[in-house]
């Protein structure tokens with residue numbers, strides 16, 4: 001089981017994660033996740049397939065790493081890093097992650 005954090009920190013910034021329904025991007029298109037750099041928030045569509053939730057969270061978190069750490073990554077790199085990190089978490093052994101019950105918890 002993998003638990004998406006309700007908050008996490010990058011450098012001196014605290015990012016909060018919000019589960020919402022009916023998420024749309026700036027073009028009005030439905031989407032699974034959004035990074036709001038002004039509010040330091042990640043929005044995740046609560047209705048997306050559960051197996052995608054971790055990948056979506058990591059993708060949006062990578063957007064924050066890119067901006068806040070001035071990495072200047074392409075969107076493709078952000079997406080590939082999210083996929084690679086998801087694979088890492090899915091194949092990990094041991095107990096590296098928090099496993100307490102939470103509304104932010106999703107099984108892969």
Ligand SMILES: [Zn+2]
Pocket residue numbers: 059063075078
């Ligand atoms: Zn993106």
